Amino acid sequence: MRQGRKLFIREFQKQLEQLQSLLMNIPDSPEVDDMQQFYRIVHTLKGSAPVFGYQRIGKLAEDLVRAWEWTQSLTPASEGTLLVMSTIAESAAASQVALRQMNMEYNICLTELQMDDQQNPGGGSLLGTLKSRLLLVDDDEVLRSYLTRRLQMDDCIVDEASDVETAKKLLREHTYDLVTLDLMMHPQSGYELFEFLKEDPTLKWLPLIVLSGRNDLNDKVRCFQLGADDYVMKPFQYEELAARIYSLLKRTKNFEQLAFRDPLTGVFNRRYFDLQIGMELQRIERYPAPISLVFIDIDRFKSINDGYGHHVGDLVLQGLAHLLQVNLRSTDLLARFGGEEFVIALPNTTAEQAIQIMQGILDKVRLKPVAQYEGHLFSITFSAGIAAWEPGLPVAEWISKADEAMYHAKQQGRNRVVGAQECIISDGSSQTSTSPAMKKRLLIVDDDPILRSILTSHLEHLPIEITHAPDGEEAHRLLQERTFDACILDGMMPKLDGFHLLELLKNNSNPVQRELKVLMLSGKKKEDDLVKGFQLGADDYMTKPFSLVELEARVKRLMQLE
Structure with a gap:
């Protein structure tokens, strides 16, 4: 639709220029061909403008069609008759007013498109800019299918559930940004899912929009008390629902940015890590899988701060955080632990696999500088310790094991990755097991x-x-x-x-x-x-x-x- 509107406005500009040129000539030297061409142009506008949402332009074109309808019965022999001349004068006078209004509409529409391009240069709805994953819970197959198609057109990843049990299963298996929920379903109502979300610490903050066919005040109040973030009545316009979803997701992301992000590097902070790692371990207890923890410390970071100033140290932290982010998977959890220390949780990853991953990243850190200031390039290395989680191992002890392995990496010369369990040491791209002491x-x-x-x-x-x-x-x-x-x-x-x-x-x-x-x-x-x-x-x-x-x-x- 957006692209179609751009094409329409481009063509509308040409049509306005043609209409104005014809209207300048017709009163002084009226010709049947010119008048009938004027009619054909406004008749085309009458049909096309409303298709692209320009109702006002369509209405003005309709007025001009009526003003020039009489030209369709003219023949070349009619030119110059007194009746025709008087009618031309009336139609031309009415057209001058309508064309001025059309020019105003053109300028307004052009400005709207330009503003839309500035706010959303990628096209499509604003919802498409968030790249979100949504879960639709509704037993109405037709509505579900329609919403899925529309949301997918807005670059959302969409999963569907026709009942509460299917929704619970999907919520355990995937991570969603938002859920839409129908209240009236069979055999269980949507209220059953409220309790499930409320009791699970990994889901209790998940944004939820209720879609309901009941305009009942008690239902609305009860849903908000149970934790719903919005309540939308059926039937609804998709554009309104998409705007509500976008607004809620955007607000949630802003809150997350303030509460859970390190302001300097943009990665998660320790508060978020402590919360999320507990949720991740709860998930692993239900669905067993390996997970490893990495503790990273920048080598000789103090000398950077002392020698070049804390502003350069901040640039180095930002550079390393960015490099870590672009080389980790979307499922990995990266957080700044404090100072020059970072922690990474690697789900579905053994200690041996984690060592290989981190060694690959360390190789990239060695190859090029991570920061630049006033023409100076700054290269670093880091020491990393890795510990695999074991059932029953407290989080604090798990972090301590990874930290201790990192300390051993420092003792053995820095610039290396050390595993806590088997003291697996990887230094450089060589896979040899030569002892560092040798x-x-x-x-x-x-x-x-x-x-x-x-x-x-x-x-x-x-x-x-x-x-x-x-x-x-x-x-x-x-x-x-x-x-x-x-x-x-x-x-x-x-x-x-x-x-x-x-x-x-x-x-x-x-x-x-x-x-x-x-x-x-x-x-x-x-x-x-x-x-x-x-x-x-x-x-x-x-x-x-x-x-x-x-x-x-x-x-x-x-x-x-x-």
Whole structure:
């Protein structure tokens, strides 16, 4: 209908221009063909305008048809007669007024279409913008079928139930955004479903519209007391029902946004997670299935806040939340738990499957920055712990197990996924079961986050642990806390450059640090820098840009991986 109206208005504009042109010529030089063409145009408008809902235009066209009806009996021989000339003058005068009104109607209709395009550019009703899933409960097969077809045309997913028991079954199996319910059904009335919805904590907040053929005040009051959100009398116009459904769903989503969404990242908050996870476990107790919990913590998030400010930290949180959302299933439950921590519930997922899912997401996090600010790109990694739910396991203990597994991931070098039950550890894309204690450690020190991500992506298939440092000061701190076998070190960095860091390592009394194998990277090809690097203790030196294949070969040689 909307597209049809656009086509009609486009054609209506042309017809108005034709009518105005004919009306300018007819009084001065009347010709039968011109007058009869004028009649044909208004006769067409009389029939077509009401079809597209433009009743006012149709009425004006009907008035013009009557004003020019007499032209249908004219012949060329009638031109110029006194009777015809006087009639032309009368019809033309009436037409001037009608055409002015038609032009006003055209401008009004055009403005309405433009406003509609701005509010709903995708076309169709506003209900179609919400992509909702609805359950229709009614024993009237004809009405059910009609509403289903109309709602599906508005991009809704619709399920039908002809009785209360079928409705209960569907409500247990699927998640709905809204239910419409007929009161008068056989063998059970719609009131039976009210009790079912009220007693089930997973359904008690589900929006409900009653459709009833009874205009009974007691019924209306009772339905609202039982929890109905709206009451619509039969018969009704579909457009009104669709508007009521849209209004109710939109209001519900707004409430949800305020009460259950984290305002910074847009994902669910802890309050919603606590409520929803309990409902999910109740469902699993009725219909047993595996479910796993993921506890995520961004690695070294404090250094981002301290080094770049909380506004950058907020951008990083938003970036990671978005990446998690687009890589999870619609059935997964993602929430911000607090600070830089996120939790994810993965229904129908074992711990092993959860590890594979989260490792895939971690690989994507490593590959590209999650935030950008004033030309600076920010890359991160995260540590994740995973715990599978077991019957009888309290939610608090379940969360604690996932949190503990995440803590182990931190202890083992961060930037990894650890399973709580079997201590399944996945680091990089390799599926080997090498113990982290047996792996050699590589430190990548570079202020270019993109280069760090590229190097990590290219080297992570090796049986090594990879740690990042964005500057020399952070690298120095890490080297004091942990032991590394090799280091890829950029020569030019803020705070503490690579050459000064090498000098600190050379003068360090710790023999382990002095034995660290260092591969220097530099954007300068000066021979003095090359000599300086080797004098300070570098074991190898490469200038940018370099071959990743060659770099990998040199890293393997330095770390004795061949």
